[in-house]
Amino acid sequence: MKIYGWGRYPTIDAQVLLPQTQSVCVDLLKSNQIVLPRGMGRSYGDSANSSTVIQTDYLDHFIEFNESTGVLTCEAGVSIREILELIVPKGWFVPVTPGSSFVTIGGAIASDVHGKNHHLSGTFSEHLLSFNLMLGSGEIVSVTKDNYPDLFRATCGGMGLTGIILSASIQLKPIQSSRIIQSTIKTNCLEEVFEQFEANHASTYSVAWIDCLASGKRLGRSLLMLGEHSQDGTLELGKKKSLNMPIDMPSSMLNHYSIKAFNSLNYHWIFSKIKTEIISFEPYFYPLDAIGNWNRLYGKAGFVQYQFVLPRAVGVKGLRQILEVIAKSGKGSFLAVLKAFGRANANFLSFPIEGYTLALDFKISEGTVQLIKQLDSMVVEMGGRIYLTKDALMTETSFKRTYPQWQQFEEVRARYGAIGKFASSQSKRLGLQ
Amino acid sequence: MKKILIIGATSAIAEATARIWAQRGDELFLVARNQERLNVLTKDLKVRGSTEVNSYCMDANNFEEHLPMLDKAFGMLGKIDVALISHGTLSNQKECEQSVELTMQEIKTNALSAIALLTHLANRFESKESGTIAIISSVAGDRGRASNYVYGSAKAMVTTFTSGLRQRLYKFGVSVVTIKPGFVDTPMTAEFKKGLLWAKPEKVAKGIVVACDKKNGEFYVPGFWWGAMIIIKLIPQAIFRRLLF
Numbered sequence: 001m002k003i004y005g006w007g008r009y010p011t012i013d014a015q016v017l018l019p020q021t022q023s024v025c026v027d028l029l030k031s032n033q034i035v036l037p038r039g040m041g042r043s044y045g046d047s048a049n050s051s052t053v054i055q056t057d058y059l060d061h062f063i064e065f066n067e068s069t070g071v072l073t074c075e076a077g078v079s080i081r082e083i084l085e086l087i088v089p090k091g092w093f094v095p096v097t098p099g100s101s102f103v104t105i106g107g108a109i110a111s112d113v114h115g116k117n118h119h120l121s122g123t124f125s126e127h128l129l130s131f132n133l134m135l136g137s138g139e140i141v142s143v144t145k146d147n148y149p150d151l152f153r154a155t156c157g158g159m160g161l162t163g164i165i166l167s168a169s170i171q172l173k174p175i176q177s178s179r180i181i182q183s184t185i186k187t188n189c190l191e192e193v194f195e196q197f198e199a200n201h202a203s204t205y206s207v208a209w210i211d212c213l214a215s216g217k218r219l220g221r222s223l224l225m226l227g228e229h230s231q232d233g234t235l236e237l238g239k240k241k242s243l244n245m246p247i248d249m250p251s252s253m254l255n256h257y258s259i260k261a262f263n264s265l266n267y268h269w270i271f272s273k274i275k276t277e278i279i280s281f282e283p284y285f286y287p288l289d290a291i292g293n294w295n296r297l298y299g300k301a302g303f304v305q306y307q308f309v310l311p312r313a314v315g316v317k318g319l320r321q322i323l324e325v326i327a328k329s330g331k332g333s334f335l336a337v338l339k340a341f342g343r344a345n346a347n348f349l350s351f352p353i354e355g356y357t358l359a360l361d362f363k364i365s366e367g368t369v370q371l372i373k374q375l376d377s378m379v380v381e382m383g384g385r386i387y388l389t390k391d392a393l394m395t396e397t398s399f400k401r402t403y404p405q406w407q408q409f410e411e412v413r414a415r416y417g418a419i420g421k422f423a424s425s426q427s428k429r430l431g432l433q
Numbered sequence: 434m435k436k437i438l439i440i441g442a443t444s445a446i447a448e449a450t451a452r453i454w455a456q457r458g459d460e461l462f463l464v465a466r467n468q469e470r471l472n473v474l475t476k477d478l479k480v481r482g483s484t485e486v487n488s489y490c491m492d493a494n495n496f497e498e499h500l501p502m503l504d505k506a507f508g509m510l511g512k513i514d515v516a517l518i519s520h521g522t523l524s525n526q527k528e529c530e531q532s533v534e535l536t537m538q539e540i541k542t543n544a545l546s547a548i549a550l551l552t553h554l555a556n557r558f559e560s561k562e563s564g565t566i567a568i569i570s571s572v573a574g575d576r577g578r579a580s581n582y583v584y585g586s587a588k589a590m591v592t593t594f595t596s597g598l599r600q601r602l603y604k605f606g607v608s609v610v611t612i613k614p615g616f617v618d619t620p621m622t623a624e625f626k627k628g629l630l631w632a633k634p635e636k637v638a639k640g641i642v643v644a645c646d647k648k649n650g651e652f653y654v655p656g657f658w659w660g661a662m663i664i665i666k667l668i669p670q671a672i673f674r675r676l677l678f
Contacts (some may be wrong), residue, residue, distance in 0.1 A: 018623055020443075021469050058445075058620060061473050062480035074474075074480075086481065 003053065006295050007044040009302030009364045009392060011423055014051055020058045021257055022166055024139040028054055029164075029421070036424045037164040039104030040079065042112060044305040045244060045392030046425035047159050054164060056106055062086065063167060064084075070172035071129065076106030076165045081289075088281075089235050092172040095127035099337075101286050111389040112350040114158030116205035116227065116285070119342040123350055124170075125156035132167035136421035139261060140166065152414035157350035159388055161422045161432065170354035175231035180205075180284040183226045183276045190220025190323065194316050194356075197224065198341040204228050205284075211263040212336040212360055215327040219320065222338060223270060227284050238282045246357070248300040259332045260425040288335075296365045297334070307359035307380045307387040309341060309352060318382045319356060324373060326360070329371050333361035348409040351387045359390065388426065397432035434484060436510040440464040440550060441520025442474060442492065445619035446569060449638035450517065455483035462506045463488040465520075474502035482640075493520045493546040503553055512561060514646045516554050518547050518568040523621045536583050541585035548594055555598055558607045566602075567610040567645050568595055572653065574613070577661045581675055592651065599649065612641055614656040623675040 004011040017032075019025045029035065036050035063073040070092050072083065080094055081405035088094065098113040105112075110132060112123045121127070130144040131350030135153060143151050155162045185200075187193040193208050200206055205227035214221050264272060288294050295303070310318045319338075326332065329340045343355040362368040372393050379386065385402035386394050400406055413419050419433045437454055439447050442463035447565045451461060462484065463478075465471050466616040471488040478486045487509045491498045507513060522540035530548045547568060573581055573590030592611055599609035616622065631653050640654035653659040668676070 018620060021467070021473070022618055061477035062478050065480045122653060 003038075003049060003050055004047060004302070005044050005065070005294075005366075005392075006042050007303050007305055007361075007390075007392065008295055008298075008300075009304060010049070010425070012049040012051065012215045013236075014045070014049070014053055017052065017054045018057055019054060020059075020105065022059070022134070023141070025054065025134055025166070028207040029134070029136065034421065034423050036422055037076075037106060037110070037160045039077065039107035041103055041356055042100055042103045043389040045390060046429070047092055047111075047388055047391065048107075049425040050423060057103055059166065060104075067092075070174060071169055072172055073167060073168045073169040074105060076109075077104050078102050080108065080390065084312065085237060086249065087172055088175075090177065091174055091176070091235055093175045093229070093281075095171060095173050096124045098286055099286065099288065101282075101289055102340075105170070106160075106170050109156055109165055109168060110158060110160045112345075112347055113389070114341070114352050116339065118352055119201060119206065119340050120204065122278060122342060122345060123347075124154075125347060125350070126345060127171050128156065129169040129171055131155070132166040133162065134164040134166055136163060136417035150412045151416060153347045154349075154409050157347040157348065157388075159426065161424070161427055162416060162418045162423065162428060164418065175229045175235070176317050177230040178235050178281050179230040179233040179278050180281050181228045181230050181276065182279050182284055183274060184270055185224040185226070185274050186270050186272070187222050187224060187362070189218060189421055190222075190316055190320055192221040193224055193338065197356075200215050200224070200226055206340065207210050208338040209266065210336045210338045210358070211267050212323060212326050213263050213330075213332040214267075215262045215324070219323055221267060223267065225284075230278055238280045243290060243386065245294055245296040247295045250299065254314065262334055285403060289430050299362050303361050303363050304368060304372065304392050305319065305359060305361050305390040306375065307351075307357060307390040308375070308384050309355050309357040309387070310379065311353060311355040313355075313380045314384070315356065318378075318384070319358065322378055325374060325378070326371075329367070331362050331368060331371055336360040343407040348405040348412070349388065349403055351385065351389070353385065356385070357387075359387075390428065394430065434464075435459045435514040436512060437485055438462045438464070438506045438510065438513050438516040440516070441468055441569075442488070443470045444519045444521070445621070445634040446614065446617060446637050446641070447517065447519035448474065450519075451478055452481055452642045453638055453642050455481040455486075456477075456485050458482050458500040460485045461487075462510055464491055464493075464502060464506070466490065466492050479487070480511070490527065493550065494541055496549050497542050497630060498547055499553055501535075503557070506559065512559075515565045515566055516558075517641070517645070518550055518554075518566075520546070521569070521621075524587075526579075526581050526582065526583055529583040539677050540590075543584060544590040546571060547591050551598060552595065555602060555607075555662045559602060559605045562605045563607065565596075565608040565610055565645050565649075567599070567612060567641065569612045569614065569641075571596070572613050572615050572658050572662055576673075596651070603649075610641075610644045610648055611651040612637070612644060613651060613653045613658065613662075615661075617633075 003014045032052050035052045038048045038053040038055045059075040060077035061075045065072050096115045108124045112125045114123045145152050203226040207269040208224040210222040339357050341352045378399050443465040468490045475486045489502050521543045529536040570591045572587040573585035574592045577585050595611045614637045616629050637654045644652045
């Protein structure tokens with residue numbers, strides 16, 4: 001069966017195993033040479049591609065939910081969407097969420113996902129109380145930051161390469177309302193959006209949509225979207241998604257002109273300097289979840305989502321250089337998202353470092369591959385790094401230079417029998433054993 | 434709040450149905466072969482909102498276990514509003530053709546064990562004069578086809594049996610609901626290539642919940658199978674025997 005990530009590039013012919021119990025997982029580990037755990041396949045590149053994958057579709061049960069303390073324990077295959085359906089009506093929210101709710105808890109840990117509150121709340125693993133991990137031998141260990149610090153630091157952000165995450169306990173955060181007070185600030189250039197990120201550091205959530213095709217004086221013009229949980233209103237979920245992208249968009253529809261028009265329209269849609277509105281949490285956190293299969297927008301060949309972070313010291317100047325290269329290439333994306341990161345954590349391969357991160361989509365083509373090569377070398381030069389969850393093209397050299405703790409990661413994998421048992425197309429490309 | 438007995442509770446369709454029932458606070462009694470999965474399911478359904486979940490580990494082909502299981506279920510639940518029978522296996526048609534033993538086994542699992550359970554349940558529901566007995570049959574039971582007639586004929590027996598039972602229990606105010614799903618994407622059908630005709634268990638589950646709440650009859654889920662099966666049933670033998678699907 002052909003499998004691929006959310007970017008639909010690259011693909012691999014794989015055997016997909018669907019265990020229904022933990023004991024079946026042990027059997028599958030023993031009867032297969034090399035495997036990789038996989039959730040909903042929402043990472044973009046090839047990090048969840050492998051010739052044999054153990055998919056957690058049927059390991060999707062809740063185990064315990066303490067409504068007074070907000071501690072939730074569930075199996076790894078439960079999605080954030082399912083969690084929200086359970087907890088929001090009871091006044092709780094996930095502590096950190098990525099831009100899609102269609103990700104599993106196992107995937108959220110393996111990618112150590114970040115959200116719009118990273119500058120204050122850090123990554124997902126920073127709210128993780130414990131998790132059960134099945135090692136290469138089939139043995140199950142219950143991991144916390146304190147009892148197995150090495151395994152914790154390797155597994156969170158470890159792209160599924162240390163073992164199979166079976167279940168996890170997370171600390172949720174209380175909310176009074178399911179609504180978000182969203183303030184949109186319109187900025188004219190890159191310097192201004194950076195100033196606004198700094199000025200609004202105390203805001204719980206912040207993210208900027210950036211027009212990556214604007215150039216010259218307008219380079220980096222953005223809409224900065226701040227969010228706070230509303231104190232009043234009801235606790236409810238919105239209606240289920242109604243739109244679906246039924247077919248692949250013809251490649252020709254997505255070109256320099258259509259993207260430029262979209263970006264321009266989006267920017268000019270907001271007239272005032274600051275606009276405040278109260279909206280449901282779904283459009284604020286998961287705008288694209290409303291369109292099923294939106295990845296088909298980029299046509300049959302697929303796309304690459306390119307997300308990098310630059311250290312704070314490099315800041316505006318570095319980002320300006322990169323944006324200039326992108327604007328000049330004429331390859332842009334509908335959504336380019338800019339976010340200020342807070343401090344890095346101690347995990348070996350977690351992506352965030354203090355600074356600024358930008359994510360954009362590029363339709364896959366020979367030109368794109370060349371552009372990404374060029375961008376990669378700029379990012380590496382500036383002391384930044386690429387997000388493994390989005391990556392499909394990074395070289396081994398760039399990886400080892402920008403993730404200097406990779407050797408410690410490998411040592412932990414060796415210690416717990418993961419080497420020669422868990423591997424992905426990405427791990428092979430990046431020179432991990 | 435309803436009191437519900439589910440036999441074959443670990444089947445994907447039953448599990449998806451149980452999740453909806455749990456969410457609205459119903460009390461559940463689960464029956465299945467695998468104790469590990471029953472334990473996982475019990476915890477899950479409690480978190481989802483079920484007021485009380487109990488379980489019983491049993492192989493439906495072990496007929497002597499039926500009565501003790503039912504005694505326990507009625508003992509725990511008191512009165513049962515809905516009993517859903519959803520256990521079954523998808524027979525390997527090719528292997529069945531070569532083995533009488535396997536064919537009999539498949540007929541036992543998919544038809545005889547269900548009929549044994551239905552017989553017990555019918556008598557108990559009849560004396561209480563209320564409730565719904567629901568069972569998962571299949572569109573495969575509507576007409577025998579070369580690709581799965583062992584499974585299909587077992588399901589045909591279930592459909593025909595429940596049709597008669599429905600008439601018998603009508604005057605006692607007991608509903609008999611026969612669910613006929615089409616292709617459903619479950620672990621039972623993991624090997625199949627999926628296309629447009631395939632439904633998710635959650636979709637079938639919604640149909641089951643509605644039917645168990647207020648219907649009495651045979652139901653195709655998703656609904657388009659009703660039309661599709663009318664056409665398939667209308668094809669004359671002279672043509673049908675030449676088709677291979």
